Amino acid sequence: MFAVVNLIIAIIFMSLLAVTFRLGMSRGADSLGMNAAFRATGGIVMLAVALLTLRHRGFGELWAQSGHLGLVAALFFWLAGMSALKSVQLGHLGITWTVVRCSMVIPTLASLLVWREVPLWPVSGLLLMRIGGIAVVTGAVICLGIERSRINHAPQLHATARPIRP
Numbered sequence: 346m347f348a349v350v351n352l353i354i355a356i357i358f359m360s361l362l363a364v365t366f367r368l369g370m371s372r373g374a375d376s377l378g379m380n381a382a383f384r385a386t387g388g389i390v391m392l393a394v395a396l397l398t399l400r401h402r403g404f405g406e407l408w409a410q411s412g413h414l415g416l417v418a419a420l421f422f423w424l425a426g427m428s429a430l431k432s433v434q435l436g437h438l439g440i441t442w443t444v445v446r447c448s449m450v451i452p453t454l455a456s457l458l459v460w461r462e463v464p465l466w467p468v469s470g471l472l473l474m475r476i477g478g479i480a481v482v483t484g485a486v487i488c489l490g491i492e493r494s495r496i497n498h499a500p501q502l503h504a505t506a507r508p509i510r511p
Contacts, residue, residue, distance in 0.1 A: 366433050376430040384423055447482050454479065 369379045399407070425448075453475055456462040463472045 363433075366430055370430070370434045376427065376434055380423070380426045380430050384426060447486055450479055450482055 366379070370376070457465065457472070457475060463469065463475060465472065
């Protein structure tokens with residue numbers, strides 16, 4: 346039950362994030378400045394939470410275990426944010442966020458094929474749900490791409506201010 350509530354909260358806030366990005370881009374915000382403000386604010390909030398909740402003696406041990414991966418992840422996160430903002434600036438919000446969310450397909454496949462988080466045999470309900478989810482996402486991206494292609498290649502009608510007389 347709590348997992349579903351947290352999932353709903355995550356969906357709401359990710360939707361609000363997408364709307365915030367689009368609002369910023371429509372107001373002419375600089376994508377680099379917006380990304381920097383977004384990431385810096387998030388970093389400050391996370392640092393405050395970490396300082397209040399982490400055991401200070403264990404921080405060095407935690408950094409030794411995963412600090413280098415955290416730096417690499419931060420770089421990837423920043424680059425992903427810059428690319429997403431640029432995409433929103435240049436394109437449409439719906440397709441941009443759909444494709445960005447599709448990035449979860451790669452880790453899901455890796456969890457199945459590389460890390461074997463879900464056994465491939467015997468076939469389980471969880472395995473079928475993951476494969477079904479990947480198929481649905483792939484189909485959605487294809488359908489969105491087809492529709493986008495139709496819109497981009499549709500003949501353009503130009504209106505004229507002069508009345509057309511017989």
